[in-house]
Amino acid sequence: MTGGVPAADLVLGVGLLASVLCTVLPHSRLAQSMGLLGLGVLTTLAWLRLGSVDVALAEAGIGGGILAALLVWVSVRSPAQPSPDAGTAPRWPWLRPAVGTLSAVTLILITAAVWLRAEQSLPAWDAAVTAAMDRTGVEHEITGVLLVFRFYDTLLESAVLMLTAVAVLALGREDVGPRAGLSAALGTQPSIPASLHWLIRVFAPALFLAGLWLLFAGSTDSGGAFQSGAVLCAVLILLRSAHVPLEKLTLRWLRPVLVAGVVAFILAALAHLSAPFSFPVLLGIEVLLTLGIAAGLYAIYLCLENPVQREVSA
Amino acid sequence: MNAPMSLTLFCLGAVVLIPLLASALSVLLGSAARRVLGVLTSAAVLGLSAPILVRVTSGETLELALGGFESPLGITLRADGLSALFLAMTAIVGAVVSCYAAARPAATGKRLVAQTVEPATVTDGDHRAALTEDAPAAWRTGHAGFWPLWLGCWSGLNAVFVSGDLFNTYVGLELVGLTAVALVALGGREAWAAALRYLFIAVLGSLLFLIGVALIYSVTGTLDIIDSGEAITQLAAQGDADLAAVVLALCLISLGLALKVALVPLHGWLIPAHSSAPSAVSPLLSALVIKAALFVLLRAWLWVAGPLPELEILAWVLAGMGTAAILLGSVMALRQSRLKPLIAYSTVAQVGYWFLLLPLLLDPETSALEGQPGTTLEEGAVLAGALSGTVALALGHGLAKASLFLSAGHLKDLYSTDEITELRGAGRAHPMLVMSMGLSAVGLIGLPLSLGFSGKWLLATSAVAAGHYWILVVLVAGTLFSAAYLLKAVAPLLVMSEDDQTALTLPQAQNHPGASDRTLTGKAQLAPFLLGLLTVLTGFLGVWLTGVLEVGAPW
Numbered sequence: 001m002t003g004g005v006p007a008a009d010l011v012l013g014v015g016l017l018a019s020v021l022c023t024v025l026p027h028s029r030l031a032q033s034m035g036l037l038g039l040g041v042l043t044t045l046a047w048l049r050l051g052s053v054d055v056a057l058a059e060a061g062i063g064g065g066i067l068a069a070l071l072v073w074v075s076v077r078s079p080a081q082p083s084p085d086a087g088t089a090p091r092w093p094w095l096r097p098a099v100g101t102l103s104a105v106t107l108i109l110i111t112a113a114v115w116l117r118a119e120q121s122l123p124a125w126d127a128a129v130t131a132a133m134d135r136t137g138v139e140h141e142i143t144g145v146l147l148v149f150r151f152y153d154t155l156l157e158s159a160v161l162m163l164t165a166v167a168v169l170a171l172g173r174e175d176v177g178p179r180a181g182l183s184a185a186l187g188t189q190p191s192i193p194a195s196l197h198w199l200i201r202v203f204a205p206a207l208f209l210a211g212l213w214l215l216f217a218g219s220t221d222s223g224g225a226f227q228s229g230a231v232l233c234a235v236l237i238l239l240r241s242a243h244v245p246l247e248k249l250t251l252r253w254l255r256p257v258l259v260a261g262v263v264a265f266i267l268a269a270l271a272h273l274s275a276p277f278s279f280p281v282l283l284g285i286e287v288l289l290t291l292g293i294a295a296g297l298y299a300i301y302l303c304l305e306n307p308v309q310r311e312v313s314a
Numbered sequence: 315m316n317a318p319m320s321l322t323l324f325c326l327g328a329v330v331l332i333p334l335l336a337s338a339l340s341v342l343l344g345s346a347a348r349r350v351l352g353v354l355t356s357a358a359v360l361g362l363s364a365p366i367l368v369r370v371t372s373g374e375t376l377e378l379a380l381g382g383f384e385s386p387l388g389i390t391l392r393a394d395g396l397s398a399l400f401l402a403m404t405a406i407v408g409a410v411v412s413c414y415a416a417a418r419p420a421a422t423g424k425r426l427v428a429q430t431v432e433p434a435t436v437t438d439g440d441h442r443a444a445l446t447e448d449a450p451a452a453w454r455t456g457h458a459g460f461w462p463l464w465l466g467c468w469s470g471l472n473a474v475f476v477s478g479d480l481f482n483t484y485v486g487l488e489l490v491g492l493t494a495v496a497l498v499a500l501g502g503r504e505a506w507a508a509a510l511r512y513l514f515i516a517v518l519g520s521l522l523f524l525i526g527v528a529l530i531y532s533v534t535g536t537l538d539i540i541d542s543g544e545a546i547t548q549l550a551a552q553g554d555a556d557l558a559a560v561v562l563a564l565c566l567i568s569l570g571l572a573l574k575v576a577l578v579p580l581h582g583w584l585i586p587a588h589s590s591a592p593s594a595v596s597p598l599l600s601a602l603v604i605k606a607a608l609f610v611l612l613r614a615w616l617w618v619a620g621p622l623p624e625l626e627i628l629a630w631v632l633a634g635m636g637t638a639a640i641l642l643g644s645v646m647a648l649r650q651s652r653l654k655p656l657i658a659y660s661t662v663a664q665v666g667y668w669f670l671l672l673p674l675l676l677d678p679e680t681s682a683l684e685g686q687p688g689t690t691l692e693e694g695a696v697l698a699g700a701l702s703g704t705v706a707l708a709l710g711h712g713l714a715k716a717s718l719f720l721s722a723g724h725l726k727d728l729y730s731t732d733e734i735t736e737l738r739g740a741g742r743a744h745p746m747l748v749m750s751m752g753l754s755a756v757g758l759i760g761l762p763l764s765l766g767f768s769g770k771w772l773l774a775t776s777a778v779a780a781g782h783y784w785i786l787v788v789l790v791a792g793t794l795f796s797a798a799y800l801l802k803a804v805a806p807l808l809v810m811s812e813d814d815q816t817a818l819t820l821p822q823a824q825n826h827p828g829a830s831d832r833t834l835t836g837k838a839q840l841a842p843f844l845l846g847l848l849t850v851l852t853g854f855l856g857v858w859l860t861g862v863l864e865v866g867a868p869w
Binding site: 110111114115117118123125128129132148149150151152153156157159160162163164166167169170171172173174175176177183255256258259262263266267269270272273274275276277 | 323324327328331334335337338339341342343344345348378379380381382383386387388389425426427428451456457458459462463466469470473481482485486488489492493495496499500506525529531532533535536556558559562
């Protein structure tokens, strides 16, 4: 701390705070979504600055990319929806923000004070990770923790993503069969300018390659199934926006691909409950998981269409 | 590394992974096949849980280091007495409710269907020709999405119960919370608002828990529950160490989990969520889902933090909230005119009992009885009694509330209403349903022979031994209140026409499409009856329960 904080970090910090305000303060949904998009970019930079490339990639792919795509879609589709609180105007409109700010400040102060006072003890697994890395077949330590040492957490997390997609599909029309939950999503897309169309044609293959690179680089470097899946999902969203006919593919393959990764992971885990995975098994699971994550995120995107339009009582 | 693994240890992993596998596979199946798979999975989980319970009962704590990586590097699955009991209760309630849902698909929710029927010929032809975006939609009863979501939820519950790792517990809670929210949303358009509110609460609760876990990890350097507990005990023994981080962590964890169990005043979300959920979902939410948060709370207070004297204020605050829950929940239950909200408020009241033991944990001296002739209590007797009393109350609540919600949901589905006044005299038409409601009321009030009675008895005796007489007052008040609101719910259904002069007219029962459906509906009434019967019969297990809880106990 002798040399002070570099100017770049100060700018980044101020920018982060500013983009948070841009996300929270505006009343228009579109402006809020744009604010979040900017926040995602700056958060990614902050993670990079902190040296956490894996977190930065995940933030860029899922937090910044896919989430912002969902929000922009919603705000474009229904820009003027009133907020749930708008119906009943509160007596003191300043009361809620004031109490909220006060609580947040108190919470942050207490947590920060405790955090700074506490004697941090180093993770007990530092030495153990280094010692056990050669048993894993992968070279990158974060991949080792995610897929080998704590594979059970990753398994349950991929199940959470799969079940999120299942839940979202369950809210649509029909409950079983290939069209279940998707019928509202397969309508015609709004037309887009020719230049954007052209741009997507150029970008989609490059993005696809980037997704594959993230997947296979994961064993030796930063990257992995979650980041790669997010990028592949972005490719699908772009292709769909560019009117590439994906309906048939979606109807036939979305569900099988969605569950294949989790099923393969569970079967492998049942066979390896007390012994580590071998590298080929690991690689197969990682590929299937990536496809499953891409399918899950794409399903969530497809299901944003309101299924109860023109509802009639039964 | 490649040591042969016993069959029981395999069960420990499979009890989580098998329902999850079934959940993933069921996504690809049709409605009828999903029901078959659901029932088969229930049988499998029962079969996998039984050896775990048997081995733990024989005094052995089961441990499985996943992938062969021991803590702190890997994740350990661990089943002690507490795990085995919750696992067993979940298996029983889960299997019975699964059979009920398979027998009555209409109880699993409402689905949207396109109003126009597609011609069968276009199925593999041009899909875009069959687009139904503009077709009007209609609601139909029954939602096969119940199966993947419920089986995933079951897997998450079991994951929480056998987890030996704090972060893994968080992932399990996420799995349970997410699927529970989606299950509420199956109740149709009117359940969506309640589900969204529940989603915010569930995510906020998980987030607070996660921050607490991060704090514990930062001071202990490990995520393993037993290891971090030992590290905190060592810190506390040092004398000059700063335990503020642990105290803050316990505050955050308790707050997050209190949100998830709906402890007063954090209970607002539970009433709409539990009462608007489909008939097969409400029993699962009330009997099982909130138990996952209770289980983690007990783990955090007894295994991780140990009895730190610094936690005394927090313990009293939570016990105060518990007392408020018993009183407020009961009063609100008495004011309800509909069956399902009344039962939901009864859950709010019963949650309060599970927090009364916290002050006892920090003050387990048998001071009140010392010096009196003939009382020799061994060390830990108060703790053991308080914990087994609380666990008995929670397990008894699980069985009884599942039965009560199943019966109430069944009546609501049959008559499209759960107004108590309109259901007057329903006991004549459905003796078995009302009988099971009566049995579960016995369990919830805590009348002798039921598990609820054993729980209250154990809790009361250890409260007296520790000199905490206020618990007796709360228990008596709660018992009287619960008798009042459950009588209010059940008595009108039992009215016979001879009892008073008013004519009994039940609303028109909804007609069923086929005769086979009608017989299935009849058989489905066995499910709440079985659970009601178990509520009363398990009352004999109080002593056995205390013995099982000694396995792997922290004292």
